[in-house]
Amino acid sequence: MKYRIGYRTIKTAVGTSISIMIAQMLQLDNFVSAGILTILCIKVTKKKSLRASWDRFFACLLAMAFSSLFFEGIAYHPLVIGLLLLFFIPAAVMAKASDGIVTSSVIILHIYSAGEVSKDLLLNELGIIIVGIGVALIANLYMPSLESKLKEYRLEIEENFKVIFDEIVRYLRTHESSWDGREITETMEMIDEAKALAFRDVENHFRRDENLYYHYFKMREKQFEIIERVLPSVTSIALPVEQGEMIADFIEELSEHIHPGNTALLFLEKLYRMKVSFENMELPKTREEFEARAALLHFVKEMEQYLIIKSSFKGLKDKEMNQSGTGEAN
Structure with missing residues (x-):
């Protein structure tokens, strides 16, 4: 197979760097996660990118709600993570946001690592989501003519x-x-x-x-x-x-x-x-x-x-x- 660097590869590389830089400039904790979101949301077409972005955005918001309910309502314990996922994954699938399960799981682990749910933590996670997905959507505004x-x-x-x-x-x-x-x-x-x-x-x-x-x-x-x-x-x-x-x-x-x-x-x-x-x-x-x-x-x-x-x-x-x-x- 011939080695080549396509436009999507370039957009992914540049977009990931920009999203991490923006998240870092905003002094967000776990800023590298913004880069992960950008990588996952840059797709081969505009419509696929928009669908992927919406799935991940909604799934991440759902994950924040489930994390607050389970961790604060039960305990910050590894077994609770498994219990949370047991209910969260079917909910994400039912909401037709299954593509966002992996990225939202990262948000769940961030909240678990923090040990408490606070306004600042939720705003931090929301900032990571907006930066990562936003950069991907902007990057996908350009598509070469076919x-x-x-x-x-x-x-x-x-x-x-x-x-x-x-x-x-x-x-x-x-x-x-x-x-x-x-x-x-x-x-x-x-x-x-x-x-x-x-x-x-x-x-x-x-x-x-x-x-x-x-x-x-x-x-x-x-x-x-x-x-x-x-x-x-x-x-x-x-x-x-x-x-x-x-x-x-x-x-x-x-x-x-x-x-x-x-x-x-x-x-x-x-x-x-x-x-x-x-x-x-x-x-x-x-x-x-x-x-x-x-x-x-x-x-x-x-x-x-x-x-x-x-x-x-x-x-x-x-x-x-x-x-x-x-x-x-x-």
């Missing part, structure tokens, strides 16, 4: 679609192929990675619940499932027939229009006209010709679904694409 990476995925997936279509065209015309199918595996992996990245982009915007890039990659995923499905039937055609050449011409033209532009309806019309012309042709004379034409007809029906999926996807102009992160292609 636009260029998403666009890169889009271009690579479209290029692989083109390669696959070109190989289909080559086989329909020559019934020979030395293609190793590498693009099939690559495309599957790229679509999964691209969807995950697009979802991450949603998590970096508080006012956005969906990402047009994500819908774009979902559309490509559905189209790719069709491509995978038709490949075996195409490669099973052993007999050259006139319909095969017509379909090859159609797929060749289609492969040249895999770009951010909506031409799906145009190709659906061409596909319909081609199906009508097939119906007006002579019936097959041999079993081999019948099987070849049946396989080609199945392929045409699948390509119709491929184009219908595309036509239902919302197209965008170039300006909108740059702003929202997607475009339309066949």
Whole structure:
């Protein structure tokens, strides 16, 4: 694995140092705990960071309340810590703040070590919580744009679609192929990675619940499932027939229009006209010709679904694409 220092690592390192410095300047006891909170609250997305911060803040407040009740009400004894955790952990889980259990346990131990619950102690712990979480939230206000990476995925997936279509065209015309199918595996992996990245982009915007890039990659995923499905039937055609050449011409033209532009309806019309012309042709004379034409007809029906999926996807102009992160292609 390649050694690299990412932006999250930098934010964690700088944020931890700053939170400890601030806590130390405020003369808070156990000031290093602010650094621990910062480390735990810096996440890969803004929404995850906000959720983690809220979970830890609420869990720490809950821990302070439980500590006051158990230690002052029973005793400052190791067995009481176990008893406290026995009730505190289910309460934190029930409050959906389970991610804050570890950090709040540190607060519990601080109060136990102090030997008494006082106003100054609670304010000290509250100060540590606010500094640690606050610095993490400020650090996570900056998230690098994923636009260029998403666009890169889009271009690579479209290029692989083109390669696959070109190989289909080559086989329909020559019934020979030395293609190793590498693009099939690559495309599957790229679509999964691209969807995950697009979802991450949603998590970096508080006012956005969906990402047009994500819908774009979902559309490509559905189209790719069709491509995978038709490949075996195409490669099973052993007999050259006139319909095969017509379909090859159609797929060749289609492969040249895999770009951010909506031409799906145009190709659906061409596909319909081609199906009508097939119906007006002579019936097959041999079993081999019948099987070849049946396989080609199945392929045409699948390509119709491929184009219908595309036509239902919302197209965008170039300006909108740059702003929202997607475009339309066949």
